[in-house]
Amino acid sequence: MELLINLxxxxxxTGMLIFLLASGLTLIFGLxxxxxxxxxxxxxxxxxxxxxxxxxxxxxxxxxxGAILTGIILGFITEKLIITPxxxxxxxxxxxxxxxxxxxxxxxxxxxxxxxxxAKVPSxxxxxxxxxxxxxxxxxxxxxxxxxxxxxxFQYMLQKTKIGLIVRAGxxxxxxxxxxxxxxxxxxxYVFMAGAALAAxxxxxxxxxxxxxxxxxxxxxxxxxxxxxxxxxxxxxxxSLFAAILVGLAGSYMAYYVPALSLAVNMLLMxxxxxxxxxxxxxxxx
Amino acid sequence: xxNKFQWNNLFLAIIVIVLAVFPLVSDSRTWTILLTQIxxxxxxxxxxxxxxxxxxxxxxxxxxxxxxxxxxxxxxxKRMEPTIGVFxxxxxxxxxxxxLISFFIGLMTLRLKSHFFAMLTLAVSGLFLVLxxxxxxxxxxxxxxxxxxxxxFKDRMMFxxxxxxxxxxxxxxxxxxxxxxxxxVLVAIRENEQRTKxxxxxxxxxxxxxxxxxxxxxxxxxxxxxxxxxFVNTSVLTMDITLDALLMTIIGGVGTLIGPIVGxxxxxxxxxxxxxxxxxxxxFERWIIFFGIVYILAVIFFPRGIVxxxxxxFWKRKTKTRPLGKEEVS
Numbered sequence: 379m380e381l382l383i384n385l386x387x388x389x390x391x392t393g394m395l396i397f398l399l400a401s402g403l404t405l406i407f408g409l410x411x412x413x414x415x416x417x418x419x420x421x422x423x424x425x426x427x428x429x430x431x432x433x434x435x436x437x438x439x440x441x442x443x444g445a446i447l448t449g450i451i452l453g454f455i456t457e458k459l460i461i462t463p464x465x466x467x468x469x470x471x472x473x474x475x476x477x478x479x480x481x482x483x484x485x486x487x488x489x490x491x492x493x494x495x496x497a498k499v500p501s502x503x504x505x506x507x508x509x510x511x512x513x514x515x516x517x518x519x520x521x522x523x524x525x526x527x528x529x530x531x532f533q534y535m536l537q538k539t540k541i542g543l544i545v546r547a548g549x550x551x552x553x554x555x556x557x558x559x560x561x562x563x564x565x566x567x568y569v570f571m572a573g574a575a576l577a578a579x580x581x582x583x584x585x586x587x588x589x590x591x592x593x594x595x596x597x598x599x600x601x602x603x604x605x606x607x608x609x610x611x612x613x614x615x616x617x618s619l620f621a622a623i624l625v626g627l628a629g630s631y632m633a634y635y636v637p638a639l640s641l642a643v644n645m646l647l648m649x650x651x652x653x654x655x656x657x658x659x660x661x662x663x664x
Numbered sequence: 665x666x667n668k669f670q671w672n673n674l675f676l677a678i679i680v681i682v683l684a685v686f687p688l689v690s691d692s693r694t695w696t697i698l699l700t701q702i703x704x705x706x707x708x709x710x711x712x713x714x715x716x717x718x719x720x721x722x723x724x725x726x727x728x729x730x731x732x733x734x735x736x737x738x739x740x741x742k743r744m745e746p747t748i749g750v751f752x753x754x755x756x757x758x759x760x761x762x763x764l765i766s767f768f769i770g771l772m773t774l775r776l777k778s779h780f781f782a783m784l785t786l787a788v789s790g791l792f793l794v795l796x797x798x799x800x801x802x803x804x805x806x807x808x809x810x811x812x813x814x815x816x817f818k819d820r821m822m823f824x825x826x827x828x829x830x831x832x833x834x835x836x837x838x839x840x841x842x843x844x845x846x847x848x849v850l851v852a853i854r855e856n857e858q859r860t861k862x863x864x865x866x867x868x869x870x871x872x873x874x875x876x877x878x879x880x881x882x883x884x885x886x887x888x889x890x891x892x893x894x895f896v897n898t899s900v901l902t903m904d905i906t907l908d909a910l911l912m913t914i915i916g917g918v919g920t921l922i923g924p925i926v927g928x929x930x931x932x933x934x935x936x937x938x939x940x941x942x943x944x945x946x947x948f949e950r951w952i953i954f955f956g957i958v959y960i961l962a963v964i965f966f967p968r969g970i971v972x973x974x975x976x977x978f979w980k981r982k983t984k985t986r987p988l989g990k991e992e993v994s
Contacts, residue, residue: 413779463964468778472722474963481956488950604783641794645787652784
């Protein structure tokens with residue numbers, strides 16, 4: 379039982395990190411039909427810049443804010459320089475965002491060096507609580523809470539505010555939204571920046587969770603995020619939460635019970651979903 | 665038109681002869697090895713171009729076929745005797761394996777739209793990487809293993825000739841392939857899949873065969889690569905190999921067969937020189953940045969790559985290359 383709870387908490391924490399990354403990806407895809415292969419690069423930049431701000435200032439909160447700011451700035455640059463020129467051409471989008479991913483990962487090494495960087499959990503989140511035999515690590519709980527809070531905020535914005543209405547309408551039919559006199563290009567930019575900020579937030583939260591950060595982590599995590607987006611349905615915000623938790627839990631249980639399969643299980647999940655339900659479990663338009 | 669085509673052939677023949685004579689004249693070991701490397705990656709990049717340039721599908725899993733060839737050859741040379749016979753047999757086995765697997769993967773995934781296909785190939789090649797890392801009894805995981813190359817290849821020059829011959833053969837075969845009616849249909853799929861379908865072609869069938877051809881050729885490149893290093897580890901299955909093929913194809917010129925060869929040459933040479941420069945200027949350690957930037961600029965401004973752009977500018981010939989994928993008018 380204790381074991382089950384521990385595995386669940388681990389899985390949820392990983393799932394939340396993936397969710398933060400995947401939610402931006404899914405919104406960008408739903409709205410702009412751009413599959414952003416550079417998303418992992420933004421994640422890694424969030425982690426490195428966040429840790430840098432954290433080390434400089436000594437405050438984890440400032441680290442998080444710094445990472446989000448970096449994400450917003452990079453999101454702006456990416457949208458303007460990389461996405462806009464190839465708008466509407468899927469093959470070029472895939473190729474160019476992948477190239478940008480490469481540049482982002484290498485730039486990280488230029489700025490912070492090619493070595494791994496250690497990241498510590500801030501003192502007030504370090505340690506764990508014990509309930510009988512159940513051991514709950516504070517930082518993991520913190521990640522889970524942040525994940526749900528972010529989900530709540532974004533869900534509120536999407537469902538209750540004007541901009542959310544526009545975004546949801548854009549996912550359904552962007553031509554219609556544009557013909558109603560809304561500058562959809564600007565909405566694209568905002569959504570892209572928000573997605574990049576979420577990726578960076580995910581990165582900075584990931585840093586103390588794993589203990590070390592390295593330039594290649596962007597790509598590794600981005601693959602998980604793609605899997606989540608496919609399983610959850612492109613453009614579906616709640617879908618990506620559900621799929622991220624599914625992937626997180628599956629990874630966590632498998633790592634314990636069938637270690638050989640732990641890396642493969644997500645790929646298999648995605649393959650099955652793609653073959654039998656290519657639109658994903660949840661659909662944005664449904 | 666016909667005349668020009670023959671000039672083309674003559675030009676290529678001269679280059680091949682120069683390359684064939686080269687090791688007899690110069691005894692620079694570095695150059696022999698570097699050129700061998702270029703030939704091998706040219707084969708890989710050409711096979712990638714069959715998918716990207718001719719059929720207009722983006723695969724991120726090309727490394728798995730390369731790795732399949734590399735591992736088949738390495739394992740067979742290690743377990744059996746290192747002779748030419750086994751080497752050839754291992755190439756054939758690698759190709760069969762690649763054909764089989766690319767056939768099934770293609771059948772399963774090529775129905776999907778471009779993004780999904782790209783992601784699924786990424787995931788499947790990820791599976792193969794994991795498999796190679798876990799199946800330690802055969803692959804020795806990430807550490808890899810060394811093996812003896814056939815006696816015949818002890819001399820680097822011999823191997824140089826073998827790769828050159830393979831390159832020329834693959835080039836000729838693929839040229840025949842893309843200029844055949846079959847190849848025309850592939851180009852039609854790239855230009856407009858919907859219309860090709862409505863003309864009565866079973867596009868899935870064509871795309872699957874294209875991916876099998878690409879997989880088989882990539883496997884050959886992998887086999888040669890393994891022998892050139894006399895060592896194999898999981899790095900042959902990583903995304904880096906796919907990225908190399910992608911960069912070479914895009915920078916050299918998509919939708920041509922010469923393009924990927926030029927791209928492979930440019931990238932391998934530049935990599936060689938830039939990593940040489942890195943001793944003096946540390947920034948060149950990160951030479952991949954320059955390629956990334958060149959690649960991004962190429963995708964935006966020169967979607968036809970070096971060869972396509974040169975052809976367009978100087979030869980004033982109506983080229984067969986078009987900017988990448990303008991399909992999907994959703």
